[in-house]
Every structure is written in structure tokens, then in C-alpha cells.
Amino acid sequence: MKNFSTKTRKEIISYFLVILGSALFAIGDVMFVNPYHLAPGGTYGLSNVLNTVWPWRISYYAICMDIPLLLIGTWILGPRFGFKTILSTILIFLFTWVLESVWGYAPVVFAGEIVSTEPAELNHWMEIPQGGGWFMPDFVVNTLLAGIIYGLAIGLIFRGGATSGGSDIISMIIHKYTKVSLGTLVMIVDGCITLSTLIAFKQVRLPVYSVLIIAIEGYLIDLIVDGLRTDKTVFIVTERQEAVREFIINELHRGGTTILGQGLYKGQERHMIYCNLSRADFVKLKSNLRLLDPDAFVNVINSSEVMGRGFRALPNQ
DSSP states (O other): OHHHHHHHHHHHHHHHHHHHHHHHHHHIIIIIIGGGTOOOSHHHHHHHHHHHHSOOOHHHHHHHHHHHHHHHHHHHHOSOSOHHHHHHHHHHHHHHHHHHHHTTTOOSOOSEEEEOOOGGGOTTOEEOTTSSOEEEOOHHHHHHHHHHHHHHHHHHHHHTTOOOOTTHHHHHHHHHHHOOOHHHHHHHHHHHHHHHHHHHHOOTHHHHHHHHHHHHHHHHHHHHHHOSOOEEEEEEEESOHHHHHHIIIIISOOOOEEEEEEOTTTOOEEEEEEEEEOHHHHHHHHHHHHHHOTTOEEEEEEESOOBSTTSBOOOOO
């Protein structure tokens, strides 16, 4: 009964994260990205460009692309898109539609008040998409906030167990037939969407700021999914295995695994200790290792996630 209630609570939290992330994504797109004519990848990035060039709601453009992509992706790639991904797609569409209806496309961030003036006097002012006045843009602050909101949104959606879908499906399909790495294909597809702002609006700064949003977004997604904690995976080749072992067990209160190997150069038998440490424990080990074995060879790897006793608990499902 206890396990059932824990599982139910986790499931409720996961759905809440998907809903919250979807709402934040819509806010970031309608209030921050679209008014500045930016397109940080994805179907909504392309929808922003189309919305400005041929005025129609962002939500309509996006859902007209997302649904066929999900259907085609399921047909070609198999049923890998779960219910939460479909739910997230629908929720982002609904939240975006509501914001378009209630808020419009006015910017939240701008350096000057929205004014009415003659076109000849506008100079560096930008027009709010589909009418409503003019504003002096503040690209730096707007890009920073857009990246943060996008990163939080997609990070929460990922934590909730959903995926982004959208233009990523195109990359997955191409990957299936070309064997080009998925990461490369995602960059190419999103890069083409980002460059569409240059073609549509003839401003170099637009794809540059769009790329900055993607960079900030990517960092925050990693932060939300993996957390701040970065553990260290340590491989120690030593001839004083017992001394190093005693220090790890008694001083650091950690476990590990001893691996028996053979040196390539002389073919001598070597002992290698494998263990995972927190940052604080690694600092202690590093400061004492010269005393334990000045000839030790150490390889250190950053581990974004270590699960098991003494670290993050293994998932229940």
C-alpha cells in the first residue's frame, strides 16, 4: 500500500511538472520570443517566423506541424512517443492559444515605452507583431529571460517524463535512414529554423540572439534534469593498493571495486581501484594521494548521475 501511494504521488508530481513546463513554454514563446522575431529552433520557432511573415496564430501553425509529425514519427519510428509527450503537445498549444487571445504579442521587456509615431520617425523601433504600437527593443535582457524561461519549461517537461517531440522527430527520422548522429541532426534542423529569421527579416542579430537562447536553455535543462551535484568517478592505478583502500574506507567512508590488471609496457600486474566520490570527498583524496602513493596514476571523470547506496536512490520504476 505504501509503495502504491508513493508511486501515485510521483505520478501526480510528474503530471504537474508537465503542465507547469507547458505553461512556461507558452509564456516564453508568446511574451518573449515572438515579439522580438526570434526562432530558437523547434516547431514553435518556425511558427514565430511564419506568424510574423504571414499573420496567423502561432498555436495554429505549431499544432498543424506537431500532430502530423507525431503521426509520421509513430508510423516510421514506432510507438515511442508516450501519453505525456502527446499531453505536453496539446497543453502547449492550449496555453499558447489562451495567451494569444488574452495577451496578444506585446513584449514584456523593452527599453522604451510603446509609442505612436510616424513610420519615418521610427528609426530603431520595432513594431509589435500584428499591430498594437511600437517599442524600443532590449535584446540582451529579453534573450536572457527567454532562455531562462525556455530552459525551465523544457527541463520541467523532461523531469515529468515527456519529450519535446516537434522538430526533433524530423531528426530521428533522418537519423534512421542516414545514420548521421542524432545530436548533429538536431543541430542542423534547429539551425535551419534559426537561420530562417535572417532570411525573413534580413537582420543578422536575430539568429545570433536565437542561438544564445538555445545555449542558455540547454544549460538550464541539464541543471534541472541532472541537478547541481556533479560526482567524480575515480580510477586509481597503484602499487600501494592497501593504503589507498584503507583511506577510502576509513577516512572517506566510501566503497569501491578493485580491478586486477596488467600494465601494457612491462606486463606487470597492477591493481586499479574504481570508486565514486562526492566533490568534497574527491578533494580529500586528491590532497592525500601523494602521501599514500606518490607514483599513483589517477583518471578522474565527472559523473552527472551516480545511483546506488551512498548516492542517488535507484528509481522505483
